[in-house]
Amino acid sequence: MVFSKAQCLVLLLLWNFTDAGRILMKMKQRVRDVQLQRAKQHLLTAALQHVKEGRIHQQLDHFNRQDAKTFPQRFFVNEAFWQRPDGPVFLFIGGEGPVYEFDVLAGHHVDMAAEHGALLLAVEHRFYGVSINPDGLKTENLAHLSSQQALTDLVVLHQYIVQSFSLSRRNIWISFGGSYSGALSAWFRGKFPHLVFGAVASSAPVKAELDFSAYSDVNSNHGPNMSIFSGL
Missing domain, CATH: 3.40.50.1820 (Alpha/Beta hydrolase fold, catalytic domain)
Incomplete structure (x- = not known):
């Protein structure tokens, strides 16, 4: 099967878009993980004030x-x-x-x-x-x-x-x-x-x-x- 130049360009753009989407999802997940870790640390620090x-x-x-x-x-x-x-x-x-x-x-x-x-x-x-x-x-x-x-x-x-x-x-x-x-x-x-x-x-x-x-x-x-x- 032979692709035209236009088809190849579309496929390349789709591939790059999909790859960029994966990277963006990973970045968002990383941000959520950092936020969750900070929230847990904040709660832990607050809870420690009640521990004797x-x-x-x-x-x-x-x-x-x-x-x-x-x-x-x-x-x-x-x-x-x-x-x-x-x-x-x-x-x-x-x-x-x-x-x-x-x-x-x-x-x-x-x-x-x-x-x-x-x-x-x-x-x-x-x-x-x-x-x-x-x-x-x-x-x-x-x-x-x-x-x-x-x-x-x-x-x-x-x-x-x-x-x-x-x-x-x-x-x-x-x-x-x-x-x-x-x-x-x-x-x-x-x-x-x-x-x-x-x-x-x-x-x-x-x-x-x-x-x-x-x-x-x-x-x-x-x-x-x-x-x-x-x-x-």
């Missing part, structure tokens, strides 16, 4: 009244969405690692807090992040790294927040966690239903096993999809 970091001194051993050792447990509070005075309290429970301001600024629990006007909390697990005393990792103190102790930490934190924010029974509590901290969330609701109205336990191995050899099979076949922790 706190410490509460927890007993190293809640079950031994003769042991007076304590450690500072870190937590974060975000009041940006809270509908005072009766709004709910959403507690994000930390797991095997530190917690950050990010834990009360992003995530499903934060989206739900914005929708329901909740006070947001994130608490660090004992012996992780900065929530540990200088000698906390000594072998003799590792016996205090258990889910039983961690659950009692949550009870003490609950009492502290209730007093600090003058909360009442109208402020229902919902706990959140994933994997091991998801198990803590479920156990917290199960053991202390008078404190926690509901619990979100994502991918939570709530049935603890001392010899969890099946984990190796799951890990080799499907990759790591769960966490285990001895204690409860």
Whole structure:
């Protein structure tokens, strides 16, 4: 098939127009991405103004009244969405690692807090992040790294927040966690239903096993999809 000069010129113009259109679309998408990123950064900066970091001194051993050792447990509070005075309290429970301001600024629990006007909390697990005393990792103190102790930490934190924010029974509590901290969330609701109205336990191995050899099979076949922790 032979094209005339006029036809070739039309095809060339159409090609250039299409190519220019693609470039223009990419430029517009880039501008939108930059605007969206700036908007997110602005919202994040504004939200950070509502985030406060706190410490509460927890007993190293809640079950031994003769042991007076304590450690500072870190937590974060975000009041940006809270509908005072009766709004709910959403507690994000930390797991095997530190917690950050990010834990009360992003995530499903934060989206739900914005929708329901909740006070947001994130608490660090004992012996992780900065929530540990200088000698906390000594072998003799590792016996205090258990889910039983961690659950009692949550009870003490609950009492502290209730007093600090003058909360009442109208402020229902919902706990959140994933994997091991998801198990803590479920156990917290199960053991202390008078404190926690509901619990979100994502991918939570709530049935603890001392010899969890099946984990190796799951890990080799499907990759790591769960966490285990001895204690409860």
